[in-house]
Amino acid sequence: xxxxxxSASPAGxxxxxxxxxxxxxxxxxxxxxxxxxxxxxxxxxxINGCAYCIDMHTKDARKAGExxxxxxxxxxxxxxxxxxxRERAALAWTEANTLIAGNGIDNALYEATREHFSExxxxxxxxxICTINxxxxxxxxxxxxxxxxxxx
Numbered sequence: 001x002x003x004x005x006x007s008a009s010p011a012g013x014x015x016x017x018x019x020x021x022x023x024x025x026x027x028x029x030x031x032x033x034x035x036x037x038x039x040x041x042x043x044x045x046x047i048n049g050c051a052y053c054i055d056m057h058t059k060d061a062r063k064a065g066e067x068x069x070x071x072x073x074x075x076x077x078x079x080x081x082x083x084x085x086r087e088r089a090a091l092a093w094t095e096a097n098t099l100i101a102g103n104g105i106d107n108a109l110y111e112a113t114r115e116h117f118s119e120x121x122x123x124x125x126x127x128x129i130c131t132i133n134x135x136x137x138x139x140x141x142x143x144x145x146x147x148x149x150x151x152x
Contacts, residue, residue, distance in 0.1 A: 002142045016134060023128045031121035032128065034064050036087060039074065040094050040125070041132045046075050047098050050136035051146035057132075063151045089116040090125060097129045 006013045027037040038061035045053035058071050073080045077091050093113045096105050117125060138144075 001144055005138055005142050016131075016138075019127070019131055020135075023124065023131050026120075026124040027128070030124055031117055032090075032124055035061070035066060036090055037128055038064060038066060039070075039083075039087060040090060040128055042071065043074055043077075043091055043094050044098050044129060044132045045136055047095065048133065048136040048140065050139050052139040052144035052149065053132065053136050055146050056149040059149060059151050086116040089113045093122075093125060094129050097126060098133060 023037070024034075026032065027034055032040075038057055041057040042054060042061060045057060061071060062068070067082075070082045073082055077083050077088065083091065089112060092109060096103065096109055113122060
């Protein structure tokens with residue numbers, strides 16, 4: 001690891017951890033659930049090429065009961081029958097928000113996603129996407145050690 005960004009900016013990382021805590025609490029109490037959250041975190045990390053986060057979130061997903069088949073096929077979710085319509089909506093929203101530069105979010109995607117999520121659910125999903133994108137950028141920028149994560 002290039003540097004310990006937690007000790008370099010403790011107040012900044014405290015704020016990130018508070019947002020992360022909100023997202024996890026919202027997932028457990030609301031519409032997302034830990035399983036969908038793990039898929040979203042893994043897919044964002046795949047898109048961004050964050051080896052540390054891919055390792056972390058696939059380990060957490062397996063521990064939470066996610067199947068190997070669904071994890072292996074996640075990058076090709078559109079081509080498989082392994083995901084529900086709701087998961088597909090979340091994954092499409094996830095990809096659009098992660099690859100937002102120059103693309104935006106069109107009304108058709110918004111409406112299709114809203115069929116599966118309330119306003120709060122969609123806001124929490126978007127906060128989860130924002131959070132993992134930020135963690136990916138920290139982990140990639142400072143070369144977090146992939147493979148070192150162990151689930152609690």
